[in-house]
Amino acid sequence: MDENLMTVYNIFTSIETKTNHEYIIYEMELYKMDDKGNKIYALESTGKQPLQADKKTLIHPSLDISDSEDTSYILELNLYHKLGNDEYEVLPEPMTAIIPLKGFLTSDKKWGLSREFQYNETTEKTQYGDVPIYEVKITFKSRSFEAKEHPAGDPQDPFTKAKIERALQLRLAKYDFPYQGDASLCGPAAFFYCLLMDRPDLYKQIVKELWESGKTKIGTLKIKPGYNCRHPTNFFTNDSRGYIPKVSCIDWITLASLRDSENSVFDYDSPDDQFSGITTAEDLKTWFEKSGAKILYSINTSLIDQIRGPHLTLQDLCRLNSYISPETHVVVLIAAKMISNQGILTTKDHWVVWTDKLKLLDGQEITEQTAITEKIKLELFSWGTVKKWWDSKSLGEVMQNSFAAMVVSKIP
Known part of the structure; x- marks a missing residue:
């Protein structure tokens, strides 16, 4: 689809419920959020509308939209229970789900909502004087x-709603960034860093859906961890930082x-499980593409190249520099020792995201004529931090410790 064309989509959804449709009133809107937390509407509030006999909403035309059909929005639904002439709001907060615009153009379920809208209730009749009151319980x-x-109810339970909400608040304020800690999850960290920067509203929604139901979806990227991942073992460490x-x-x-979700053979059930956490370049490509982003350029990303381990050349590094912009992400596979100063092996084992161009110490960009003995500096995302990780490495050392890369468009 030409992103410059304006398109009107037919917005509707269905509700899985055993309640008679005649008793259900809905209110719906479709939006995404800008970087200041303001809603950008594709469908403004429908106002209160009756649910149809087939448990579907009415069809509501969207505003004219210029986004690509891969762009994800948040569908928000609020429900009211009709009793006589009265309407009672029945949800403590609206139900929300992620859906790409393409989901309104096809019946293919892989493009559908990240989760179903379900409404389960029991209605009890109580008596206050001569007036019957119906209480709706959801x-x-x-x-x-x-x-x-430390399971639910334990004071050290790490997954309480309060702890999740507090961590989300800090994350969305960019106080910190995705951090794999002791786990071998640098690949997923790179992906979620990019998602956080591009679509913090989707990042928040994914955390919410995973915590509540154990599954979510962005575009056609389905995330559904197994039981053992949702109930991890050996999750705590006792070191100089305390028991955390x-x-x-x-x-x-x-x-x-x-x-x-991507492991077909091995469960990932503990931060100590290093092997099951390894991410290939093909994994990363798949995650970005299914979430709606495009791979604009890649170097040494085949599995054979990752095994053989060719190094990035000076020409490769200059080419990556040319792609640095607010509209792209440059994701690079390096040897972790290049930024951690730990170990002696030059092992291709760590994914990072460049956040600026590779430059000389005086701020000039490198060129294909730059001597590999020149000292350079580079700002990048790694281990939960965006910073200049060194200012004393030589260009030759960067080449020696860099193996593969991909340039990705923003996640829409």
């Missing part, structure tokens, strides 16, 4: 994540869930 799914060492989780609550929910 049932909700319980949380999906629980550490075996090896991975923060929202990072385990997001990073481990994504990694576990």
